[in-house]
Amino acid sequence: MSPSQILEPTPELSKALHANVVSDQASSSIINRLKSKNKELQTQSVNTYQKFWKDSEINNEESRADMYKTLTNTYYNLVTDFYEYGWGESFHFARRSIGETQRESIRRHEHILFSAARISPGMKVLDVGCGVGGPARECVRLTGAHITGLNNNDYQIQRANIYAAKHKQENFSTFVKGDFMDMPFEDNSFDAVYAIEATCHAPVLEGVYSQMYRVLKPGGYFAIYEWCLTDNFDESNAEHKKLALDIEHGDGIAKLFTAKVALQAAKNAGFELEIVTDLAHETVAGNEIPWFAALDIGVVSFNGIQGFARSQVGRVFTTNVVKLLEKVGIAPAGTVQVQDVLLTAADALVAGAKKEIFTPMYLIVGRKPLN
């Protein structure tokens, strides 16, 4: 396969691929969304994504890093509908306390970060890698700040705008298309910047953190949840390497970095660090249920569609429905592969968490010096 066979995830492609979906309402079902895709383009997008990981000249770390925009953008063109179906509007994990619902825990995890970033009413805040805007909408509700969501994926931006309209938040949020390694904003333009499980898509962490530093006003706060390999990760251990690769493949990540690299990158970017901790390994009352439990549910769950989708029976059910839809021509060819990629992600994330070699919540909070 040659890179010339790559289908670039341009705005035109996004329009053609999801044409009927974006004009649809916020809550259209996954079956309707799959039905509305441009089948040919969806199949070519699946093939493009898989080239980064299967037999092809771009199946290597260097190509994935060089082509991180194509890799991650294509990934989100394929998985966004599945994420919303099986997870919700906030694409991140959270620790849970006994009696707390999944949705409550997700919100609480966001509140922890908003409060660490000292976000208050009227502030101008940047959400880097905002997904379909779930955390941004919660930040508006909680703090009364104005949020700019930066995202390089056109489809997610369109979804975020649909949700903003549904929640009557158009005056409190703006969603901007752009690359977080080269942000389309002036220096010193935001009062606070945060990123939730998004900067792991960068080919170089220092690159994205330096951009966050540049656009932040002096004295402003930077707060992130980073996906990292922990100190237990052993580069020479084949099982560890395979898990890291499966997480990368399953989650659209060019390369996972260690917590040490992330910490050094934040220092090099210029931040004065105030909090650095792995929340996955913090034993604090109120967080009895680990983050990965949401993907390790057991045989079956009747806790809403999303709980069911994540259970063993739900996973098999979804795979079989997608197979059937693909067979009868309702879903584009390749959709089963997308579900498979996601199941690879789920298994590798849970295994990586249990071996304590991976965390999705390495918390780094810092400040841009006043002078």
Ligand SMILES: CC(C)=CCC[C@@H](C)[C@H]1CC[C@H]2C3=C(CC[C@]12C)[C@@]1(C)CC[C@H](O)C[C@@H]1CC3
């Ligand atoms: C990729 C990054 C940096 C963040 C996203 C984290 C999570 C929201 C996703 C990671 C694995 C995903 C899976 C699903 C939803 C979103 C994630 C938890 C599904 C439950 C969606 C429905 C599918 O049928 C199964 C998926 C398993 C993995």
